Amino acid sequence: MKNIFIKPIVLIALMTLTFTSCVKEDDFAIPTLKPVIFTENFEEITAGSGSNEIAIDLEGWINTNTSNTRVWSGKSFSGTKFAEFSSFYSAAGSTDDAWLITKSIDLSASDSKVISFSSVNRFYNGSVLKVYISEDYDGTIPGITTATWNELNPILPTSSAQNDVRVSSGPMDISSYKGTNVRIAFRYQGSKSTNPTTTFQLDDIKIYEN
Numbered sequence: 001m002k003n004i005f006i007k008p009i010v011l012i013a014l015m016t017l018t019f020t021s022c023v024k025e026d027d028f029a030i031p032t033l034k035p036v037i038f039t040e041n042f043e044e045i046t047a048g049s050g051s052n053e054i055a056i057d058l059e060g061w062i063n064t065n066t067s068n069t070r071v072w073s074g075k076s077f078s079g080t081k082f083a084e085f086s087s088f089y090s091a092a093g094s095t096d097d098a099w100l101i102t103k104s105i106d107l108s109a110s111d112s113k114v115i116s117f118s119s120v121n122r123f124y125n126g127s128v129l130k131v132y133i134s135e136d137y138d139g140t141i142p143g144i145t146t147a148t149w150n151e152l153n154p155i156l157p158t159s160s161a162q163n164d165v166r167v168s169s170g171p172m173d174i175s176s177y178k179g180t181n182v183r184i185a186f187r188y189q190g191s192k193s194t195n196p197t198t199t200f201q202l203d204d205i206k207i208y209e210n
Helices: 002-020
Strands: 036-040 062-065 073-077 080-085 095-101 113-122 129-134 181-191 199-209
Antiparallel strands (some): 036 199, 073 080, 095 181, 113 199
16 A cells, blocks of 8 residues: 555656756846936935925035025924925015926936836915926026926825825836936925915935836
8 A cells, every 4th residue: 555655756756856957047037126317315414493494405406496585495304304395484475486406317328217206295275396307407597497397297295185195206207318418396386475385395306217
């Protein structure tokens, strides 16, 4: 009776060795990670709190307000830093057109590219943010009005029900800009007198291969 059971077991063992010996190392190769082309999480900035605003000052970036004096500031919450703007702190009767523009980003080394970032609204009373990309912006404040800005279509929080909810604003395809240097602009438009004064927080900007 023992021989009846031993033969099938030996046969199964031989078959297992045969099949496993045919598996190549390439079948278990780890996929190549797609590189991140650009990233900014604002962790190196100096952060203020509440009405104590410390302007974001990053090398190569432009931070300006074309209709007022207040600019994007660095803030922090639960150990995480981010960029923030709100017309709530502006002078009565004033309007804001605040631009936070990245340094020049070289997209020549990759074919399929996307951009993403994270958004948070607070005290929502209207949409305030638009996002643009430009190939010809010269990096000066006067050049903002003469550059060609193409508007992107991010996913943004759009109601008071989304107050303090972190929204993933992407990915957005920018593959058509292959072989160029670009800048990304985050434009806040609000008004203390006529609204909106929504507080907008921006973080985790990333451009990567898709």
